[in-house]
Amino acid sequence: MVDQIRSHGQFSIGVDFRPSSSFSSSSSPPPPPSPPSISSVNYNTYCQASTFSTVGHLLGSEIKTLLSTISSDSPTSSTFSCPLDESLIKCTICQFDNQFYSSSLPPYGNRSVLGQTETAHFELFWQSLSNSSGLSLNFEKLRGSNGHHIIEASFKAFSRGLRKLLDERRSEEPGHSQFNFLPSPLRTGQIDRSTNETSVKVSVVLDGGTDGSSAVSTGLATVDEVLLAIAESAEMSLKVSAVGDLWIDDHHTSEDVSIALGQCLNQAIGTKAGLNRMWSCTSGGVECVMDVSNRPFFCMDGILDEGLGQEQEQEMVGDLATEMVEHMFGSIVFNAGMSVHMVRTESESETKTNSDLVLDSAKAFGSCLKFCLAVDERRGGGTASSKGTLSV
Secondary structure, three states: OHHHHHHHHOOOOOOOOOOHHHOOOOOOOOOOOOOOOOOHHHHHHHHHHHHHHHHHHHHHHHHHHHHHOOOOOOOOEEEEEEEEOOEEEEEEEEOOOOOOEEEOOOOOOOOOEEOOEEOOHHHHHHHHHHHHHOOEEEEEEEEOOOHHHHHHHHHHHHHHHHHHHHHHHHOOOOOOOOOEOOOOOOOEEEEEEEOOOEEEEEEEEOOOOOOOOOEEEOOOHHHHHHHHHHHHHHOOEEEEEEEEOOOOOOHHHHHHHHHHHHHHHHHHHOOOOOEOOEEEEEEOOEEEEEEOOOOOEEEOOOOOOOOOOOHHHHHEEOOEEHHHHHHHHHHHHHHHOOEEEEEEOHHHHOOOOHHHHHHHHHHHHHHHHHHHOOEOHHHOOOOOOOOOOOOO
């Protein structure tokens, strides 16, 4: 899992196990308790706990040294949410005088062990890292039931959050630029899709679409509005022309347009090499968390009040069936090869109508797309993955 910190935090990390006598007293952690002598099982638990605590302490000490070399004027906190299939983990990192660690990660699904590793020891790792780094850490499990996904997503969320904190501190330095939003050559895609139910043409230019050149015509005003909001927030140029069997209902047209758009995005994105890949954005009452991971997953549970209150108002969003909103976004996501979670921010959305929340979702989705598809020049064309590829 430390490899996730290397890949997603962009740090050079090596873990070298040596006899404790070879470490200097200034860098070594507090000595662990004496090992139990009851059984080999207990001794293995002791060894694992000692290793996790020691690695967390040493890594935290190096992070503290790194932070001390950067201006501490602002900011002093960072939050990053990471999706991994059904799991969604939020990590908040703060520099306070009174440092603390809190977590809602356990239980890790129904897993007490991952391979030979006892999952309880991950708490020791984070606690030790927090203590030695001087950072307050809070992990919040927003969604998730798979133990491996929860743990891996927590390491990714921490890594991205720490990198975000460092980048924001350096953002005012001369010549510092975090992302390239206008890579060359321009990334484009085009899809023509015809069936007995619909005829759809979609083209996209991912870069530099701030000139108002987008045009969408599907015969469904709500679909047009949603797609234009995505394009505007993503700062991409989008052209959509669709004719469908609207005399039956809105299903085929909204579905096929979304499928084509997802395929078009996937075509334009290409191998994903060099991309920032992962980001989260909030618009109004909705937070969108996106990972251009080639592992399709989508969830927007709890965003819309479908079926509640006055049925006629809840059944439709403009001229689009409420049930088709989730299907539209899901069709884009699955065909583009993304993992996307949408979460309702209650404090902002209590007085929102479904129409408001749909547009908030579109704007948050588009903003995420912009940052995920930005090129991080520091990666030198490499892929933001411990696997080394997102193409398979």
